[in-house]
Amino acid sequence: MSVVIELKGVERHYVQGPRRLTILNGADFSLKRAEMVALVAPSGAGKSTLLHTAGLLERPDAGDVILGGRSCGRLSDDERTAIRRNDIGFVYQFHHLLPEFTALENIMMPQLVHGLSRADAASRAEQLLDYMKIGKRAQHRPSELSGGEQQRVAIARAVANAPLVLLADEPTGNLDPVTASYVFDALEALVRQSGLAALIATHNHDLAARMDRRVTLLDGRIVPLESVGLPA
Numbered sequence: 001m002s003v004v005i006e007l008k009g010v011e012r013h014y015v016q017g018p019r020r021l022t023i024l025n026g027a028d029f030s031l032k033r034a035e036m037v038a039l040v041a042p043s044g045a046g047k048s049t050l051l052h053t054a055g056l057l058e059r060p061d062a063g064d065v066i067l068g069g070r071s072c073g074r075l076s077d078d079e080r081t082a083i084r085r086n087d088i089g090f091v092y093q094f095h096h097l098l099p100e101f102t103a104l105e106n107i108m109m110p111q112l113v114h115g116l117s118r119a120d121a122a123s124r125a126e127q128l129l130d131y132m133k134i135g136k137r138a139q140h141r142p143s144e145l146s147g148g149e150q151q152r153v154a155i156a157r158a159v160a161n162a163p164l165v166l167l168a169d170e171p172t173g174n175l176d177p178v179t180a181s182y183v184f185d186a187l188e189a190l191v192r193q194s195g196l197a198a199l200i201a202t203h204n205h206d207l208a209a210r211m212d213r214r215v216t217l218l219d220g221r222i223v224p225l226e227s228v229g230l231p232a
Contacts, residue, residue, distance in 0.1 A: 004164050004197040005054060006030040007222070009063035012049050023049045025220025026063070031165065031197045036188065037215060038208035039201040040225050045217045047201045048169060054199065055088050055167045056080040068164050085114065089158035089196075093170040096154065097142040103129060103153045104138040110160050121160075128156035131193075132186045148179035152186055159190060166191070166198040172207065180204060 012024040023046040031037055041047050052058040054065060056072055059080075064073035067087055072080060097106045107125035112118065129135045132152040134145075142150055151171060158166060171187070172180035184207050191198050200211065208214050214225035 002033050003030045004033050004068065005199075006066040007054060007063065008066065010053060010060045010065065011062040011220075012046075012053055012058065013061050022220055024053065024060070024217075027217075027220060027222050029054075029215070029222045031199055033197055034192060034195045035213070036191050036198045036200065036211040037213045038211040038225075039199055039216070040203070040205070040208050040214055041201075041217045046220070047217065050217065050222070051167045051169055051199070051201060054165075055090060056084050085110075086161060087164045089161075089163040089166040091151075091155055091158045091166065091168040091171045093173040097150060097157070099142050102139050102141055103134070103145065103149075106142070106153055107157045107160050110157060114161050124160060125156070128160065129153070131190065132156050146179075147175050148183050151175065151183050155183070155187055155190065159194065159196060162194070164197065166196050166200075168198065168200040170201055170203065172202065172204060177206075180207065184210065 007027055007029040010024050010027040014021045014023065027050070039047055039050065049058065053060055056065065060073050064071050066072065067083060072083060098109070101109070104122065104125050107128055108118070108121040111121035111124060126135065126138060129138050132155065134149050134152055137145055137149055142153070145153065155171070172183050175183060188210070190196065202208055215222050216225045
């Protein structure tokens, strides 16, 4: 399997008054095509910083992020935005769907921005909703959907432009265990079928155990979860 995204010696620091807070300290990591990796770490350990840096939302202070073979660490903001739009999908704990649009329209939106025709965007949106087993809810607005349905629409929207990598920050954190498992099933099927690479931050050890690998953050570095004596 080919490497889709790679972090090499990434550092990320924040200055708070006289203090310099080091979040990532020479972090190395790689993610392969069709691979699902769980990022399991306590709150405040730097999970969001890692996801934002990998997703080109934040620029590393040192080191590099290589996506699809392209070095991204020193690109301009416009170049990074274009790569994010084309090659990276994001899913958050809260779905952030646009409330005034239907499920179908929410998934069409990034495709229309990408330049697809309305007909093509609608067709792909319908396919994704069917794949996520919520095709019958296409014309419903987010407020008319259950939490699990909302999150499946959010996942479909994140992959609408066929990105190389999906970055998810607690995508099931707001759901009950049964619904969380159901949403994860849909996400896993999508990753396996499409060849997408996925890094998923989660506190849910049951879901983490179902992924290909589990990593955590220790002293600003990315290490196998098993190596720090936490339950895998």
